[in-house]
Amino acid sequence: MLEKNRFEGDTVLIANPGEPSFTVTRTFNAPARFVYEAWTQPELMKRWYGNACMTLEVCEMDVRAGGAWRRVLTDKDGNRFGFYGTFTEVQPPHHMVFTETFEPFPDHPSTVSVTLTEEGGKTFAKLVQLHDSVISRDAHIGSGMETGMRETLDRLDAFLASRPN
Numbered sequence: 136m137l138e139k140n141r142f143e144g145d146t147v148l149i150a151n152p153g154e155p156s157f158t159v160t161r162t163f164n165a166p167a168r169f170v171y172e173a174w175t176q177p178e179l180m181k182r183w184y185g186n187a188c189m190t191l192e193v194c195e196m197d198v199r200a201g202g203a204w205r206r207v208l209t210d211k212d213g214n215r216f217g218f219y220g221t222f223t224e225v226q227p228p229h230h231m232v233f234t235e236t237f238e239p240f241p242d243h244p245s246t247v248s249v250t251l252t253e254e255g256g257k258t259f260a261k262l263v264q265l266h267d268s269v270i271s272r273d274a275h276i277g278s279g280m281e282t283g284m285r286e287t288l289d290r291l292d293a294f295l296a297s298r299p300n
Contacts, residue, residue: 145161145162145292146159146160146161146284146285146288146289147159147160147161148276148281148284150272150273150276153269154269154272155265155266155267155268155269155271155272156263156264156265156266156272157263157264157272157275157276158261158262158263158264159261159262159264159284159288160259160260160261160262161259161260161288161292162257162258162259162260163257163258163260163291163292163295164256164257164292164295164296165256165257165258165295165296165298166253166256166258167228167229167251167252167253167258168227168228169258169295169298170228170251170258170260170291170295171227171228171229171231171251172228173291173294173295174231174249175196175198175227175231176196177194177195177196179294180194180196180206181194182294183287183290183291183293183294184206184208184287184290184291185208185283185287185290186282186283186286186287186290187286187290188210188211189208189209189210189211189216190208190209191206191207191208192207192208192209192215193205193206193207193217194206197222198222198225198231199222199225200222200223200224200225201221201222201223202221202222202225203219203220203221203222204219204220204221204222204233205217205218205219206218206219216237216238217237217238218235218236218237218238219235219236219238220233220234220235220236220244220247221233221234223246224248228251229250229251229252229253230248230249230250230251231248231249232246232247232248232249233246233247234246234247235247235264243266243267243268243271244267245264245265245266245267245271245275246264246265247262247263247264247265248262248263248264248265249261249262
């Protein structure tokens with residue numbers, strides 16, 4: 136049984152019971168290269184990443200296999216939420232794989248695979264996040280990630296719509 140369409144709009148989350156991964160999909164009305172650039176260039180990511188009540192304070196990326204990345208979101212109360220990892224595969228503008236660790240839980244890294252497929256000037260994004268256990272996956276999903284991911288991808292969509300082709 137699939138848990139489908141947990142997000143409103145065009146974003147879909149699929150989390151199969153008993154599996155340690157989840158999949159998020161979204162279609163953007165923009166070429167794959169624009170979506171890839173927005174996801175891999177810190178100066179662009181700072182313009183859309185996170186939800187409206189947070190600021191992407193730190194955004195560092197060395198986008199190459201073996202390159203490190205780090206992001207820190209800050210909320211209106213000054214609370215900081217840091218994430219870091221390493222790129223393991225980079226195939227611009229269609230695919231990247233990286234590890235992701237939430238700083239308070241360094242013993243529970245996950246692996247994220249992002250695939251961008253372009254057709255007719257639109258890009259279908261598929262993100263698969265593999266956790267070390269179903270418990271870790273469920274904790275991630277239950278943390279408010281669903282709402283934050285939907286808003287973040289809505290902000291990416293708006294950012295992409297504002298870019299000249």
